[in-house]
Amino acid sequence: MNNPIQIIVDQRERNREIIEGLKEENLMVKIATLGVGDYAISDRLCIERKTVGDFESSIVDGRLFEQAERIKEAYSSPIMLIEGQFSNLRLGRKAVVGAIVSLYVNYGIEVIRSEGKAETVEIISSIARHENEGKRGEPSLKNGIKANTTKQLQLRIIGNLPGVGPLISASMLRHFGSIRSIANSSKEELTMVDKLGNKKAEKIYNVINEAFVEG
Numbered sequence: 001m002n003n004p005i006q007i008i009v010d011q012r013e014r015n016r017e018i019i020e021g022l023k024e025e026n027l028m029v030k031i032a033t034l035g036v037g038d039y040a041i042s043d044r045l046c047i048e049r050k051t052v053g054d055f056e057s058s059i060v061d062g063r064l065f066e067q068a069e070r071i072k073e074a075y076s077s078p079i080m081l082i083e084g085q086f087s088n089l090r091l092g093r094k095a096v097v098g099a100i101v102s103l104y105v106n107y108g109i110e111v112i113r114s115e116g117k118a119e120t121v122e123i124i125s126s127i128a129r130h131e132n133e134g135k136r137g138e139p140s141l142k143n144g145i146k147a148n149t150t151k152q153l154q155l156r157i158i159g160n161l162p163g164v165g166p167l168i169s170a171s172m173l174r175h176f177g178s179i180r181s182i183a184n185s186s187k188e189e190l191t192m193v194d195k196l197g198n199k200k201a202e203k204i205y206n207v208i209n210e211a212f213v214e215g
Helices: 016-024 052-060 063-074 093-107 117-133 150-159 166-176 179-183 198-209
Strands: 005-010 027-032 046-051 079-083 110-114
Touching: 005 016, 005 117, 016 027, 016 117, 046 052, 046 063, 046 117, 052 063, 052 079, 052 093, 063 093, 079 093, 079 117, 093 110, 110 117, 150 166, 150 179, 166 179
Parallel strands: 005 027, 046 079, 079 110
Antiparallel strands: none
8 A cells, every 4th residue: 555645734834725625636745834935745846836916916026036046045836826806906917927938037036826716726736746756755845945054054953843933933932941841741841931831732742752663
C-alpha cells in the first residue's frame, strides 16, 4: 500500500473549503507555519495562492516582488496560483499581465490561474501527485524560511513545535533565554509564557520529552 501524499499548509492560509477538498483528494494535510508560501508540496516546490484582489493589492503596495524574492530563495521551483476572474481588474489588464510576466522572467516563478476554489483544489492535488511520482523530497518546514543568523535559526526551530508560531516562539526564547532552557522546562514553566496555555504547553512538553519510536 502506497503512503499518502503529504502537503504542508500554512496556518494563516487555512481556507476550509480548499483544505477539505484536498483531504477528499486523499492528500495528507499538515497545518504548520511556513515562512513563505501557502502550500509546501515538496522540498523544491511551494505554492503561493492569491485571489485576483490580493494579487492586485500586492502589486500596489510592493509586497508581490518582495514575496517573489523570498519564495525563490527558499524553493527552487515556486508557483504563484492566482484565483478568480480577470474580468473586473482595478489596475487594468496590462498592469496585471506585466506583473505576471515579471514574475516569470525576473524571478523564474511559474504563474497558474484558477477560476475558483474547486479548481484550486484540482490544481494543487495534481501538482502534488506529479511531484510524488517524481520521487521528490517530502515537504519540509526548513525550506519555509532561510536562517542566516543564530537568532533566525533558533526562532525556526522553536517555531516548528506544535501550536507555536513566530510570535510565541519569540516569546518563549525571550522568557527562557535559550533552546536548552526550553527543552529542560516543566509544563508549568511553559504556561508562564504569554499566550501559551495548558493544552499547548502539554503538547510541547510531550514532543520534547517522549521517546522517539520508529514506524
